[in-house]
Amino acid sequence: MSTLTEVANGIGVSVRRPDGIPKVKGEFAYSSDMWADGMLWGATLRSPHPRARVLGIEIAAALAVPGVHAVLTHADVPGRKTYGLEHHDQPVLAFDEVRYQGEPVAVVAADHPETARYAASKIEVAYEELEPLVDPEYALSDESPRLHPGGNLLRHVYIEHGPEPGEADVVVSGEYEVGMQDQAFLGPESGLAIPAEDGGVDLFIATQWLHVDRDQVAACLDLPIDKVRFTLAGVGGAFGGREDVSMQAHACLLALHTGRPVKMVYGREESFFGHVHRHPARMRYEHAATRDGKLAWIRARILLDGGAYASSSGAVVSNAASFALGPYEVPSARIDSYVVYTDNPPCGAMRGFGAVQTCFAHEAQMDKLAAALELDPVELRRRNAMTTGTSMPTGAPINCPAPVEELLRSVAERPLPEGDSGVPGGIANVTRGEGVVRGVGYAIGFKNVGFSEGFDDYSTARVRISEVRGEPLVEVHTAACEVGQGLVTVMAQIARTELNVENVLVLPADTQVGSAGSSSASRQTHMTGGAVQAACVAVREEWERLGAIGAGIEATREYHHRPTAALDARGQGDAHVTFAFAAHRAVVDVDVELGLVRVVEIATAQDVGKALNPLAVEGQIEGGIAQGLGLALMEEIQVVDGLVRNASFTDYLIPTILDMPPVELDVLELGDPDSPYGLRGIGEPPTISSTPAVVAAVRAATGRELRRVPLKPDDMIGLCGS
């Protein structure tokens, strides 16, 4: 070994991320910044209608535009005409019908992006407009038209937990709604496809999972997978919105057709049509408890609007069911969770993945129950707190630390903030304190880490050590996507610690190494971190055996989490790998006459197992809270009759720095028994219970029920009889 002293910048240290300063200075190369000699620009023609038959597509006028090199339709897709994460139900380019506003119908390659867009506008598509099916409840009924051959019900998950609900001392019920949130990543969908001499194609792409993109695109291109090579380009945020294919197949088709590199970059407006969103939800809950505040049973009915195509709806609806009750000891529950097809924008993965919607409902219910029992809301939660060994509604016991009571205590015992950091409305000068009422609210949530229900979402890492000018150099090669979460930094930290070598190079992520699985489900540090650790251990053992690095030592290892099982017809099964928990306390000032909110402070406590990079942990938690605050107060894609009304950052509002309060943070490191270093995924929990905590605080300030997020001023002041 090279040295006996502990290596610098290993795990547990707040190593600075290599992309941080370049991003702040505007020097980071995002996928939209790529350039190739002789490249063409792609543009997409999209359906203006939420539902219509495509009667014909006339491309001659577009092809005649000078500078245009290709105009492609479904007829030019050589392989499978559809793609999808769970079902291949989404056309690469529309062929018979369009099922949502913005569905791609044709693509153009031209020598200038303006020319490509202009030519796209010259394509004549004959549509027969149909009445869009936009109400998910109606979609579920027998009377509605079938949007897909299998009907409109995408998936129903039924969970039967414990004995049949019976009489109870106290029962509270409520109906709740969650609007359509967008991931609102700042780097729009973009990529560069380069045709290769072997008849294949190389795509440089901002995505969350290179291999699953590649497999879908290869099938559509009718090429063997070794001729379709994907490399990760600079990703400007993801949050689930890059799990589905957007322009990947389009750019490759155009590049193969023209024999030229083709770059595609969505504009901001187009981006709102280019990816899936968070499922809007309608939820009906009944909570029953004994007089002394112990939960007796819960009934929940959850209806998610899946939109036009399946995406990952099947997994989202299952997650909504699994986490419908919250992190509580519940003796009995009956849960029906549905997701349906409509002609609304397709919905799929977004940070929190089904648990966000139900957490908003179950936490509102817990507050309601506490009020009915005249109990403090934190006390009610503590009396029912789940612990290690508590049975999930899906049957299996919680197998990891479940510090529900500890997290609640942490946020509840923290001193309340004094004073304020400004009034609601900020510099807009709407109040000097008139109408301002302070409120405090609590919420706690939990979620699975990694993919569930029997899915083996392994990761692969290749680690090589060599000597460069007499110094050891470690190279780490994976296909894991750095989407801004700091994975590149953490992989290098792991390699330093395992090999006691400071000089570590993380190679670009590509499909020349085995799959790393998705940068989602709070799983990537756990899974790819585990693979890097395992490959490093293998290299170290070989190095120790040989006693020298020699010409170099290389090892490739896969990391698999423990196997899980599918849910049976009663929703029972050991479906989840492990779980992550967080609690939030929100303090808000509400102008109760104007319905404007300023969040004064968020206190949070989260068990991260082991903080490999404490600063990155803090960043993830604060960013997740911002996204949860956004859902509580402002973020919604407004869809009317299937048409998106606010596809811009002018009217799709996300929190600014002036909307974000100081975050008081308590990071617990309780150690997972079954993960590398005991770490636990951290990306999603901050987003899950921050939303209901903010809403609970606004309820406390306004005294109103507030059953829908994002909150609207009208609801907060009671203009609509909320």
Next chain:
Amino acid sequence: MEFLQPPTWREALEARAAHPDALPIWGGTDVMVELNFARKRPPALLDLTRVSELSRWDVEDGGVRIGAGVSYTRVIDELGDRLPGLAMASRTVGSPQIRNRGTIGGNLGSSSPAGDALPPLFATGAFVDVASARGERRVPVEEFVVGPKRNALADDELIAGVWLPLRAGSAQQFAKVGTRNAMVIAVCSFALDVSDGRVGTCIGSAGPTPIRAREAEAFAEGLDSWSEDAGREFGDLVAMAASPIDDVRGTAAYRRHALSVLARRTLKWALCG
């Protein structure tokens, strides 16, 4: 697209006369959005940033004349004491970058009912200086803005600047409702200018143009002092003068309600200090 960049005001007016379809541009905070979204495709852009006199402001004729190219940031930094209402409104415009680029002249040129600088101009009774190669004229701002994103500018005219009266003892207020604490387009806004014997008001973002609430002004002019009842009455009169619609940013009912609250609060601040 042709790009015209006259170095002097005279040449700017000549260029405007020669290219009546040219779209004038200064900070570009509205114009570039329109171009990027392909909502406008003018044959020419007329860049006025080289015309140095447009970036000046002067105290003249008992008021302040602000050149069309004075940015919001400069109004905040340089005119906050003389024109507090306009400075308050300027603070609520966009982000620091937008306030550095965007101009009062541009806000007038766009003539959006949501233009943040317009209500203070209306409440104060400002005049817009417009000019062409034919000559100059001074138009009351209420006559300048004629509809949503429409104004009284002739094909050959440019906005030279805006003149606001300075009144002794004037108490000015501006308040804006948005669903975010910064960087937000107004759901509605309200400007108030109270000086000896005169009350000027203006409602923003709740009608096709900024709207002066005349009845509310007359009511407030007759007040001896502040009372909660008077404040409520004033608020109701302002709300009645609004002509709001339901749109993606808010409901008509909410706008009306919020305006009554803003009017009541700002009147109290203006009268009670």
